[in-house]
Amino acid sequence: MVEWRRHIHENAELSGQEVKTAAYVAKHLRALGYEVREGVGGTGVVGVLKGARPGRTVALRADMDALPVAEASGLPFASRQRQPYMGTEVPVAHACGHDGHTAMLMGAAEVFAGMRDHISGTIVLVFQPAEEGASHELKEGEKFGAAAMIADGALQPKPDAIFAAHLIPNMPRVIAYKTGPVFASSDVVKIRIKGKQTHGAMPWHGVDAISVGSQLVNSMQTIVSRQLDISKEPAVLSIGKFIGGNRNNIIPESVELEGTLRTFDEAMRRDAKARIRKMATLIAEANGATAEVSFPPGGYSATINPEALMNAMVPVLTKVSDGKIMSASKLMASEDFSEFQKEIPGVYILVGAPPVGKDPATAAPNHNPAFDFDEGMMQQGTKAMAGMALEFLSRQGD
Ligand SMILES: [Zn+2]
Ligand SMILES: [Zn+2]
Known part of the structure; x- marks a missing residue:
């Protein structure tokens, strides 16, 4: 498994371009006797093993x-x-541990193939591209990642449940689980404010888009702090980009703002979007400007673990980890595993894997250039994934 991980790591490929990785996975699955479909939703691979x-x-x-x-x-x-x-x-680098996830599932594939005679049911292994988002600007309605795989029939034969895991270096060496929301929804917020360009010395001849944008950035902070019911679930709205103007004494025609909205609840997500739209439109109007608000395609829904299915897996997770299990906190990061959860019940767990000799509190986090994880924990990840699948198959009909 370590060898597979290192091979995939060295040959890292960006979202939607996982050609070599997909071929590597497909070859492995075929050699194990899986029925393999390639090119599912782009570069996705699906392996099916009938018990x-x-x-x-x-x-x-x-x-x-x-x-x-x-x-x-x-x-x-x-x-x-x-x-x-x-x-x-x-x-390009594997700075989120997906090389480890792929190797872990290749390991699970081997486990299932070796015990096929004892399996009652069917195993579907989904190797997904583009979890991190597309590598190009998406057109309206264009699918990527999990959604593209689903649209292309990845969930055939239709599974009764789906499981996944993420390696996290900033957690102790345990399996962490949580019922309810695990990862946040994620939406890009784009706002273009149009005023009227004028000389900086004579602002009354124009409409100052920079001043309107500044008011809006400040006012939008009250959407989460004063308007959403954050006693229900937390939320975050951050503006990370504010572009406008090119010279000290020219008030520019327009400014562009971009930010990210994170929530853990679909109703709060819709509500926050409506409030952003309203606030931008009305603040612009109050100042004689106009605002165009958009939430470009590519947003992620929150990843939410159904309580009954998650709880049903706790005993097997406890067993495979020798009791090294803990309850997780929700994470503001996002996962398009939520797309699978819209189709079938799904559970997402975390595997703590700080690099050997590193303190989880100070280990380089996911997406950091120095990101690494303890390869030894891939065993735990495989055991947890395979364990949950077999446990689910053994619990006929609940
Ligand atoms: Zn990531
Ligand atoms: Zn990731």
Whole structure:
């Protein structure tokens, strides 16, 4: 498993471009006797293994994509790959541990193949591209990642449940689980404010888009702090981009703002979006400007673990981890595993894997150039994934 992980790590590929990784996975699955479908939703791979006896169908999912990150892990198998991202060539590295997830699921594939005679039911292994989002600007309605795989029939035969896991270096070496929301929803917020360009010395001849944008950034902070019921679930709205103007004494025609909205509840997500729209429109109007608000395609829903299914898995997770299990906190990061959860019951767990000798509190986090994880914990991840699948198959009909 370590060898597979290192091979995938060294040959890191960006979202939607996981050609070599997909071929590597497909070859492995075929050699184990899986029925394999390639090119599912782009570069996705689906492997199906029918057990000796009939039963339910269970799916496991791993993501295969790397990130536009220049690796600084110092590992001997560090990536030196470069690929196109949003129109330019960039360095590519597995800075989120998806190389580990892919290797873990390849390991689980081997476990199932070795015990096929004892399996009642069908195993569906989903190796997913583009979990981190597309590497190009999405057109309205264009699907990527999990949604693209689902649209392309990845969930055939239809599983009764699906499971996935994420390696996290900033957690102790335990399996962490949580019922309810695990990962936040994520939406890009884009706002364009149009005023009227004028001389900085004579603002009364124009409409100051910079002043309107500034008011809006401040006012929008009250959406989470004063308007959403954050006693129910937390939420975050951050503006990370504010572009406008090119000279000290020219008040520009327009400014552009971009931010990210995170919630853990679909109703709060809709509500926050409506409030952003309203606030931008009305603040602009009050100042004689106009505002265009959009939430570009590519947003993620919250990842929410159904209580009954999650709780049903706790005993097997406790067993495979020798009791090294803890309850997790929700994370403001996002996961398109939520797309699978819209189709079938799904559970997402976390595997703490700080690099050997590193304190989880100070280990380089996911998406950091120095990101790394303890390869030894991949065993735990595989055991947890395989354990949950087999446990689910053994619990006929509940
Ligand atoms: Zn990531
Ligand atoms: Zn990730």
